[in-house]
Amino acid sequence: MAEAVVFYIIAAFTIGTACVTAFSGNIIRSAFSLLGTLVGVAAMFGMMGADFLAVIQVMIYVGGVMVLILFAVMLTHRIKDVNVSNRSLPAFPGAAVAVLVLGVLLYGIWYGLPGDTARVEAKMTPLIGKALVGSHVLPFLASGLVLLIALIGSVVIARREETFVCGPGEAKR
Amino acid sequence: MNEPLTVNYVWLIPFLPLCGAFVNGTVGWWLQKRFGRRPNGAIANAAVWGAFLISVQLFLTLRGLPPEQRALVNHLYSWIPVGQLDVALSFTVDPLSAVMILVVTGVGGLIHLYSIGYMAHDKSVWRYFAYLNLFTFAMLVLVLADxxxxxxxxxxxxxxxxxxxxxxxxxxxxxxxxxxxxxxxxxxxxxxxxxxxxxxxxxxxxxxxxxxxxxxxxxxxxxxxxxxxxxxxxxxxxxxxxxxxxxxxxxxxxxxxxxxxxxxxxxxxxxxxxxxxxxxxxxxxxxxxxxxxxxxxxxxxxxxxxxxxxxxxxxxxxxxxxxxxxxxxxxxxxxxxxxxxxxxxxxxxxxxxxxxxxxxxxxxxxxxxxxxxxxxxxxxxxxxxxxxxxxxxxxxxxxxxxxxxxxxxxxxxxxxxxxxxxxxxxxxxxxxxxxxxxxxxxxxxxxxxxxxxxxxxxxxxxxxxxxxxxxxxxxxxxxxxxxxxxxxxxxxxxxxxxxxxxxxxxxxxxxxxxxxxxxxxxxxxxxxxxxxxxxxxxxxxxxxxxxxxxxxxxxxxxxxxxxxxxxxxxxxxxxxxxxxxxxxxxxxxxxxxxNKYYVDEIYAALVVRPFMGLTRVLGWIDAHIVDGIVNLVGKVTAVFAMIDGWIDLYIVDGMVNLTAWIVIAVGRKAKTVQTGRLQDYLYVMAGGAVLMLVVSYMVERVFGGGR
Amino acid sequence: MSAQAVLTVAAVLFSLGLYCVITRRNAVSILMGVELMLNAANINLVAFSNLSLGGQGPKVEGHMFVVFVVLLAAAEAAVALAIILSIFRRMGTVEADRMTSLKE
Known part of the structure; x- marks a missing residue:
């Protein structure tokens, strides 16, 4: 019972912050509430018995990706107009498509699945560890390579071309 | 059927030329610049002759076996395990592939040796030897494949x-x-x-x-x-x-x-x-x-x-x-x-x-x-x-x-x-x-x-x-x-x-x-x-x-x-x-x-030119006929809507106008499908996914009920 | 905590992410929507992995997928943000519907 209560609190928190991310007109507010969503998802991982995933969710998403997004927001917006600049397209068709998708998904979930618990008691972390150096070692190594390439690639892409001098905030050629 | 013997070093045969290709392909240009053309040829030759020696060794192993057991298998790993299908990355040496690997590495090795002299004046020898070794690798994979x-x-x-x-x-x-x-x-x-x-x-x-x-x-x-x-x-x-x-x-x-x-x-x-x-x-x-x-x-x-x-x-x-x-x-x-x-x-x-x-x-x-x-x-x-x-x-x-x-x-x-x-x-x-x-x-x-x-x-x-x-x-x-x-x-x-x-x-x-x-x-x-x-x-x-x-x-x-x-x-x-x-x-x-019986010319006339012509015709059809039809449909519908509007001024006026409006709107939308706007593509994608699910569900309900 | 409840949360997150991607013009916002959708998919992966369908007990595969998805999402975010930065320097905007120079 207590578990269910905790779960619903976490679910409400996650969905609430996700709503703010999706609907807010202020991009800074969006970014910070995405932080909340990510933490909420990490908590859900924890509740489902996936401790390791909860930890890497916090470390990589909250620690890494969020910082990147915040930097991007700050670098691409001048500080003075921090309050505006999250213009949207017309909301109606987007909302219609999203609701349609949601409907189909919910139908599938509630009528297509056996009601079963999603919690697992087994200790997943040692299994993941073994799998990473055992059956999945090739993808593991390959993803290391991908990360390296992404790192170098993003440095190359984001590098300021030396040929033209730009002052801070100036974006003209 | 006899279970074939397992040998765990067959993979070396294709692997050596691959290594040679890799070395020459990555640092070969530097070697050539620094030490001249010798190291490139030496690496490539060493790789192929190494493969040749292993092939000879395998050949001798094979000869030592009784004829009906002459097959050596080297199973590396399951390459495509999908459901019941399990395609392995594995190499086989049987009498046939033994002949082939000896020919490929032996003749190939001699030709590698010859290439040192023949390509002595070329300016990108490293590239040549990298390709040649890569070829040897691919050929060996072909003949050894299980x-x-x-x-x-x-x-x-x-x-x-x-x-x-x-x-x-x-x-x-x-x-x-x-x-x-x-x-x-x-x-x-x-x-x-x-x-x-x-x-x-x-x-x-x-x-x-x-x-x-x-x-x-x-x-x-x-x-x-x-x-x-x-x-x-x-x-x-x-x-x-x-x-x-x-x-x-x-x-x-x-x-x-x-x-x-x-x-x-x-x-x-x-x-x-x-x-x-x-x-x-x-x-x-x-x-x-x-x-x-x-x-x-x-x-x-x-x-x-x-x-x-x-x-x-x-x-x-x-x-x-x-x-x-x-x-x-x-x-x-x-x-x-x-x-x-x-x-x-x-x-x-x-x-x-x-x-x-x-x-x-x-x-x-x-x-x-x-x-x-x-x-x-x-x-x-x-x-x-x-x-x-x-x-x-x-x-x-x-x-x-x-x-x-x-x-x-x-x-x-x-x-x-x-x-x-x-x-x-x-x-x-x-x-x-x-x-x-x-x-x-x-x-x-x-x-x-x-x-x-x-x-x-x-x-x-x-x-x-x-x-x-x-x-x-x-x-x-x-x-x-x-x-x-x-x-x-x-x-x-x-x-x-x-x-x-x-x-x-x-x-x-x-x-x-x-x-x-x-x-x-x-x-x-x-x-x-x-x-x-x-x-x-x-x-x-x-x-x-x-x-x-x-x-x-x-x-x-x-x-x-x-x-x-x-x-x-x-x-x-x-x-x-x-x-x-x-x-x-x-x-x-x-x-x-x-002129070789003009076969090339015949191919050009029968295959290549019609193909090029076809692309041009299709391009023209797209530009003139398809667009024309779209425009025509829009116009005709609009005209009909107007006529109908006059005729059924009070009854179907609204409906007809709506139809016309929809057709024109759809036409306008359809014309701009390639907008380059991310969101439009997403609409189509998400909508399509939903549609597919719904349709497959309907089909299951309507036609699958009898089973 | 039933599987259906967890999957429902994931479905809602996914739809919100989709809405975000569809309606926003700002490339950074679109990226945030994508992250939401990825997280929803991750929840699904864990939930289905834990479902003991057919009496086979939990499988580690779903968890492995999540590990790789998170890894690749990090790489994707880094590259995407670098691109956004680069585009911003060149064009002075990060609004996706204005980046149409490839169109012509």
Whole structure:
């Protein structure tokens, strides 16, 4: 019972912050509430018995990706107009498509699945560890390579071309 | 069926050349800049010769086993484990692939050695050796592959390397185009190979029950060749569109083979492939890659043996190609083009061999051909090297004295290819012709006579045009200008050593498989017995007897001698003059043959130009008709809406206007589908996904309820 | 905590992410929507992995997928943000519907 209560609190928190991310007109507010969503998802991982995933969710998403997004927001917006600049397209068709998708998904979930618990008691972390150096070692190594390439690639892409001098905030050629 | 032995170092054979390619491909340019061209060649040679040593070791291991156990498997890992399907990345060495890896690494190694001398003046040697090693890797994967999918990987790999090497001097647009032509023509064949492969797996992996539903057979499907061989009983009797599934698949496989092995009608790329460096022509376009098709048919012998119709097609196409290419060889002036058409012709012989079920004879000719044709090409390379790049045989002559090594090795190989008794070509070609004559054809009774006749005529032609080439190049007076004449020299030892080695092989290799009437041990046939023994049960001899075999042998020797004498009579003295006189006397025929029967032009007219035209027509249709229709529909609807609006002013006014509005809006939307706006694509994607789910659900509800 | 409840949360997150991607112009916001969708997919992977369908017990495969998805999402975010930065320098905007120079 207590578990269910905790779960619903976490679910409400996650969905609430996700709503703010999706609907807010202020991009800074969006970014910070995405932080909340990510933490909420990490908590859900924890509740489902996936401790390791909860930890890497916090470390990589909250620690890494969020910082990147915040930097991007700050670098691409001048500080003075921090309050505006999250213009949207017309909301109606987007909302219609999203609701349609949601409907189909919910139908599938509630009528297509056996009601079963999603919690697992087994200790997943040692299994993941073994799998990473055992059956999945090739993808593991390959993803290391991908990360390296992404790192170098993003440095190359984001590098300021030396040929033209730009002052801070100036974006003209 | 014996469980094959496991050996865990077979993977080293392809891996070593891959390492060589990797080293030369990544740091080769630096090595070349820092230390000169030596390290590049040394690395590549070390890789290939290392692979050769391992191949010899495996060969000896294999020989130490009793014949029925001769198969070594090296299972690396499960490559595609999907459901019941489990395709392994694994290599097999059995007698057939042992022969192939020895040929590929041995001849390949000699050609690598030769390349050091031949490419000594090129400015990107590292790239050359990287490609050459990569090719060796791909070829070894092809012959060692344990299943069709892995074989296809090697098959595509050699195609890619062939393209890279033909267009090696890519600054020359003609050469780059030749590379592309080879790639595209090969692609046609590859598609058929792929289709055949999927067809055979589909047929072998499951069955249709009485209700017509397809069900997979139980258990794990490891689709390797041993499994496939045991599944043939299961394939027999299956039909696709009224044709036996085995026949259809075999013919598709054979179309794949015609692409890679340059048979009619897909041979056109091979003569153009001579744009690559000469050692490449020797390695890829004579000795190894082009024989991949023959190897594939031999590897699938258990399938082909079950389909007399497919075998008839194979031998027919082989014989036609042998004869057709030999006639083109009569009129070519470019020394490499002559050898190229000779290769096409000899490949035709190999297909006659495998096409009459004499797989051993086909593979035997593949091996001997690899020796003498590689030698011929390398000699041609040596000549071209000495002549400062001149390839026109009419401008050569008198080279015998200046280049003794090249001349004698060329002569030995030419005698071998012409079929003079005692040399390799005689044994293998004669074996093929004898089998072609002696094997019964259950589909067409007179087929053996036809195939034999075409083959024998082609053999006569071979002797003639090869000796024409010898006389034009080496005999008489030198017809080059003074400048070139001054430069003519014998090549360095890295080039002559492979020549001598290959010529010796071309001279003696034939004794591995002497004809049955000689009463000598036929080592080669015994060696391949475990692989082809099963298929041989489906082939019936016509029991023509020893007398006939002796007679046919005598006849083919007589034909070879006749061809040589004819060439001697025409070209021995002042060959170039004779060639010109001949072409002057029969200008029409000469033009016709010299231009290769205008096949390239016919292809351009029948395939390439219509295709280009079609794209243009489609473009026009899109621009004028489709857009026009859209606009017209919009306008017509609008007009109708207006008329209706006047007529039914009060009743359907709103509805009609709505329809018109929707049509116009949809038209406007549809016109701007390609907006470049992310969101629009997402609408379509998400909407489509939802639609698909809903529709599949509906279908399940409406049609699936009865089950 | 039933599987259906967890999957429902994931479905809602996914739809919110989809809405975000569809309606936003700002490339950074679109990226945030993508992250939401990825997280929803991750929840699904864990939930289905834990479902003991067919009595086979939990499988580690779903968890492995999540590990790789998170890894690749990090790489994707880094590259995407670098591109956004680069575009911003060149064009002075990060609004996706104005980046149409590839269109012509």
């Amino acid at each position: 299943n069709l999918l892995l074989m296809f990987v090697g098959w595509e790999g050699v195609g890619l390397c062939s393209y890279l090497l033909i267009g090696f001097w890519y600054q020359d647009v003609e050469k780059a185009k030749a590379g592309m032509k080879a790639f595209i023509v090969n692609r046609v064949g590859d598609f058929a190979f792929l289709a055949g492969m999927l067809l055979i797996l589909w047929g072998a992996a499951g069955y249709w029950d009485d209700a017509g539903r397809y069900t997979m057979t139980g258990g794990t499907l490891s689709v390797d060749f041993r499994w496939l061989a045991s599944a043939t009983t299961y394939l027999q009797g299956k039909e696709v569109l009224g044709v036996s599934l085995i026949t259809l698949a075999c013919i598709l496989f054979f179309i794949g083979a015609t692409g890679k092995s340059a048979q009619l009608p897909l041979y056109v790329w091979l003569p153009d492939a001579m744009a690559g460096p000469t050692p490449v022509s020797a390695l890829i376009h004579a000795a190894t890659m082009v024989t991949a098709g023959v190897y594939m048919v031999a590897r699938l012998n258990f399938l082909f043996a079950l389909s007399p119709a497919a075998l008839t097609v194979v031998s027919g196409v082989g014989a036609a190609t042998a004869l057709f290419a030999a006639t083109i060889g009569f009129a070519q002036r470019d020394i490499k083009k002559v050898l190229a058409y000779s290769t096409v012709s000899q490949l035709g012989f190999m297909f006659i061999g495998v096409g009459v079920g004499a797989f051993t004879a086909g593979i035997f000719h593949l091996m001997t051909h690899a020796f003498f044709k590689a030698c011929l090409f390398l000699c041609a390379g040596s000549v071209i090297h000495a002549m400062s790049g001149e390839q026109d045989a009419l401008k050569m002559g008198g080279l015998a004295k200046k280049m003794p090594f090249t001349f004698w090795t060329f002569l030995v190989s030419t005698l071998a290819i012409a079929g003079i008794p005692g040399l390799a070509g005689f044994f293998s070609k004669d074996e093929i012709l004898w089998k072609a004559f002696d094997t019964a054809n259950p589909v067409v009774a007179w087929w053996p006579y036809l195939v034999w006749g075409m083959g024998a005529t082609a053999a006569l032609g071979t002797a003639f045009y090869m000796f024409r080439l010898v006389y034009l190049t080496f005999a008489g007076e030198c017809r080059a200008d003074e400048e070139t004449k001054h430069h003519i020299h014998e090549s360095p030892w890295t080039m002559t050593l492979p020549l001598v080695a290959l010529a010796s092989l071309a001279a003696v290799a034939g004794w591995l498989g002497p004809p049955g009437v000689f009463n000598l041990p036929n080592t080669f046939e015994h060696w391949l017995e475990p692989v082809f023994g099963g298929a041989a049960r489906h082939i019936t001899s016509r029991e023509s007897g020893h007398g006939a075999e002796w007679g046919l042998m005598g006849l083919s020797v007589a034909l070879a001698v006749a061809g040589i004498l004819a060439a001697r009579a025409v070209y021995a003295k002042n060959g170039a003059e004779a060639a010109r006189r001949l072409s002057g006397r029969f200008p029409l025929i000469h033009q016709f043959v010299f």
